[in-house]
Amino acid sequence: MRMKVFVIAALAFVSLVSVIDGSEHEAQLSEFVNDALFSSVSSKQPSQPQPLMVPITVINGAAAKGAVCLDGTSPAYHFHPGSGSGANSWLIHLEGGGWCNTIRNCVFRKTTRRGSFKFMEKTLPFTGILSNKPEENPDFFNWNRVKIRYCDGASFAGDSQNEANQLQFRGQKIWLAAIEELMSKGMQKANQALLSGCSAGGLASIIHCDEFGSMFPKSTKVKCLSDAGFFLDAVDVSGGHTLRNMFGGVVTLQEVQKNLPKSCLNQLDPTSCFFPQNLIQHVQTPLFLLNAAYDAWQVQESLAPHSADPSGSWNDCKANHARCNSSQIQFFQDFRNQLLNDVKDFSKSSPTGLFINSCFAHCQSERQDTWFADDSPLINDMPVAIAVGDWFFDRKTIKAIDCAYPCDTTCHNLVFK
Numbered sequence: 001m002r003m004k005v006f007v008i009a010a011l012a013f014v015s016l017v018s019v020i021d022g023s024e025h026e027a028q029l030s031e032f033v034n035d036a037l038f039s040s041v042s043s044k045q046p047s048q049p050q051p052l053m054v055p056i057t058v059i060n061g062a063a064a065k066g067a068v069c070l071d072g073t074s075p076a077y078h079f080h081p082g083s084g085s086g087a088n089s090w091l092i093h094l095e096g097g098g099w100c101n102t103i104r105n106c107v108f109r110k111t112t113r114r115g116s117f118k119f120m121e122k123t124l125p126f127t128g129i130l131s132n133k134p135e136e137n138p139d140f141f142n143w144n145r146v147k148i149r150y151c152d153g154a155s156f157a158g159d160s161q162n163e164a165n166q167l168q169f170r171g172q173k174i175w176l177a178a179i180e181e182l183m184s185k186g187m188q189k190a191n192q193a194l195l196s197g198c199s200a201g202g203l204a205s206i207i208h209c210d211e212f213g214s215m216f217p218k219s220t221k222v223k224c225l226s227d228a229g230f231f232l233d234a235v236d237v238s239g240g241h242t243l244r245n246m247f248g249g250v251v252t253l254q255e256v257q258k259n260l261p262k263s264c265l266n267q268l269d270p271t272s273c274f275f276p277q278n279l280i281q282h283v284q285t286p287l288f289l290l291n292a293a294y295d296a297w298q299v300q301e302s303l304a305p306h307s308a309d310p311s312g313s314w315n316d317c318k319a320n321h322a323r324c325n326s327s328q329i330q331f332f333q334d335f336r337n338q339l340l341n342d343v344k345d346f347s348k349s350s351p352t353g354l355f356i357n358s359c360f361a362h363c364q365s366e367r368q369d370t371w372f373a374d375d376s377p378l379i380n381d382m383p384v385a386i387a388v389g390d391w392f393f394d395r396k397t398i399k400a401i402d403c404a405y406p407c408d409t410t411c412h413n414l415v416f417k
């Protein structure tokens with residue numbers, strides 16, 4: 001059996017947990033898990049060609065529009081121009097990286113690349129859906145491709161401030177300033193456009209999908225892809241609501257409700273309207289959900305975080321799915337069933353697309369090994385890149401839902417050491 005395991009160098013993970021005593025440590029730990037999960041370069045890619053490295057661009061005049069990172073510095077993006085048949089096609093990819101939900105962890109975030117331009121890498125590798133090589137990215141390689149950096153801590157959707165702690169919560173303004181600048185750089189003439197994003201950026205691509213669509217004329221083909229953005233309002237291993245509590249903090253602190261769909265807010269509280277399960281029915285623009293059924297971030301941070309399992313009885317299982325016992329696997333199956341139930345109506349609508357594979361993974365569009373490679377994950381023999389391309393170009397209907405764990409032998413499951 002071909003079982004690929006992708007080991008994440010998270011040596012300090014288990015020992016860190018035992019010394020956590022405050023939200024700053026939680027924030028650091030969370031950042032650490034995020035860094036591990038978002039690393040687009042897997043430790044097991046010896047023979048990959050050198051990825052395209054793309055320099056950062058500061059958004060002109062963003063600060064004058066009040067569009068700033070948590071610490072007041074300018075937001076930024078990485079842009080690689082399209083060519084040939086892709087010269088008028090645009091892919092806008094929103095970076096992910098968790099959220100900040102308290103003054104304390106937002107203040108901490110100002111000292112990281114997720115909260116300040118000062119700490120951002122000034123070049124980034126473009127791999128997977130961002131790759132410029134047709135053999136790595138068959139449908140989007142020659143498009144104009146943009147990765148917008150994430151430095152607001154609320155999925156590009158907050159709009160408030162905290163003066164006492166010199167915090168700016170300007171995600172919505174960053175989103176608008178970035179799109180405005182890209183429009184002026186040629187995106188206004190796009191004949192097709194795809195808004196994508198992973199994790200917190202995948203949630204942002206759902207939140208901003210219709211707004212993105214409305215910026216183009218009707219004749220432009222516009223769609224959205226959410227990768228690992230389907231965060232469930234789920235019960236954790238102690239019966240609590242870890243993620244709902246966290247999202248509640250994000251929404252309240254950053255005043256995210258200002259930018260959530262009114263049609264949702266008429267029915268539900270703002271925190272509920274930050275969850276994709278309650279948002280997707282309000283999205284009119286064609287949307288594709290790419291998600292691992294046992295999303296590695298949600299397993300780590302929503303279902304079995306340290307706070308819900310202080311004795312650490314889930315540590316082995318959450319670090320490596322192969323070490324889970326039968327009741328733990330059942331807990332994950334219930335989580336998958338909740339996910340499938342939440343996307344049931346969505347999948348019936350014809351313009352939507354789905355790729356829900358039964359893997360312990362996170363962010364499968366940005367990593368080359370999961371997007372498109374000789375041994376990349378498959379559902380019905382179809383890799384992620386082909387599923388997304390076929391859906392975008394209306395070549396096929398894609399509603400790919402995998403059989404339950406452990407049936408899929410093509411997964412690139414994340415394992416934490």
Ligand SMILES: *[C@@H]1O[C@H](CO)[C@@H](O)[C@H](O)[C@H]1NC(C)=O
Pocket residue numbers: 313314325326327328
């Ligand atoms: C599985 O592991 C959990 C956590 O250690 C434990 O509480 C539970 O009793 C175990 N279940 C079985 C069936 O062994």
